[in-house]
Amino acid sequence: MTLGSISTAARAVSCRGLTKSFGSGNVQARALQGATLDVSAGELLMLVGPSGCGKTTLISIIAGVLDADGGECQVLGHDLMHLTPGQKTAFRSQSIGFVFQSYNLIPPLSASDNVALPLLIRGVPARDANARANDMLAKVGLADRVASLPGDLSGGQQQRVAIARALVHRPALVVCDEPTSALDHRTGHALMELLSDVALAEGRSLIVVTHDARIFGFAHRMAEMDDGRVVHVGRPNAEQLQAAALTPHAALKEAAP
Numbered sequence: 001m002t003l004g005s006i007s008t009a010a011r012a013v014s015c016r017g018l019t020k021s022f023g024s025g026n027v028q029a030r031a032l033q034g035a036t037l038d039v040s041a042g043e044l045l046m047l048v049g050p051s052g053c054g055k056t057t058l059i060s061i062i063a064g065v066l067d068a069d070g071g072e073c074q075v076l077g078h079d080l081m082h083l084t085p086g087q088k089t090a091f092r093s094q095s096i097g098f099v100f101q102s103y104n105l106i107p108p109l110s111a112s113d114n115v116a117l118p119l120l121i122r123g124v125p126a127r128d129a130n131a132r133a134n135d136m137l138a139k140v141g142l143a144d145r146v147a148s149l150p151g152d153l154s155g156g157q158q159q160r161v162a163i164a165r166a167l168v169h170r171p172a173l174v175v176c177d178e179p180t181s182a183l184d185h186r187t188g189h190a191l192m193e194l195l196s197d198v199a200l201a202e203g204r205s206l207i208v209v210t211h212d213a214r215i216f217g218f219a220h221r222m223a224e225m226d227d228g229r230v231v232h233v234g235r236p237n238a239e240q241l242q243a244a245a246l247t248p249h250a251a252l253k254e255a256a257p
């Protein structure tokens, strides 16, 4: 299988000509103007592009948290354009881990309870859910903050809680919006290693929106967006890898999907 021609069977995401506008009349923002993107099973795809080009909008549609106006969107065998709201909720809770740009933690819940939520929704008993949540919080370096409320954590710590919450139920597709923006280089690098390990295990897939050139070396492929469209997809180029200033990881592995 080559990167240029991903077989349909190995596709986790297949979006064609997606459109999405916000607002109405003269104050319409055309966030997506025919965005097309494929992500294969086992792939880490990074999505880059200038502020306002539609990155968050595109991944929100792929994750089933936002409805497109038009186009096609197949994710993990589901036709998202034709799911009922109830089916979409079930799809999200079963199959998707989402790290929001703004973290979206629930303020009155402890870090442990925030991370346990996706498990509770899936019917895992509270004790087991909190034990698994605490294990995942330990993996992101927050073993000593499981009882803390989000408001008592730093931005980088809240970001790590959000990442733990996205990974805890081992979803088939993890979608992260700027997961390292609040983290120093070392913590960001460690988080990307964890994300790659956990989110890509067993043929699962990972989409990372980022402006952080330091993590480009983790990508199998980079998708570049501009003005509501995906304008280029390919392996990280020399310039991007140079900007990463770290040893390329998955990018140069022979076994890339």
Ligand SMILES: Nc1ncnc2c1ncn2[C@@H]1O[C@H](COP(=O)(O)OP(=O)(O)OP(=O)(O)O)[C@@H](O)[C@H]1O
Binding pocket: 022, 023, 029, 030, 031, 049, 050, 051, 052, 053, 054, 055, 056, 057, 058, 101
């Ligand atoms: N809820 C909304 N209501 C109105 N306009 C919106 C909304 N969400 C996004 N937009 C507009 O859609 C366009 C794309 O926004 P989006 O958030 O997808 O960009 P982005 O590429 O994620 O930008 P950034 O890098 O700054 O996060 C922008 O012009 C934005 O102002």
Ligand SMILES: [Mg+2]
Binding pocket: 055, 056, 057, 101, 177
């Ligand atoms: Mg965004």
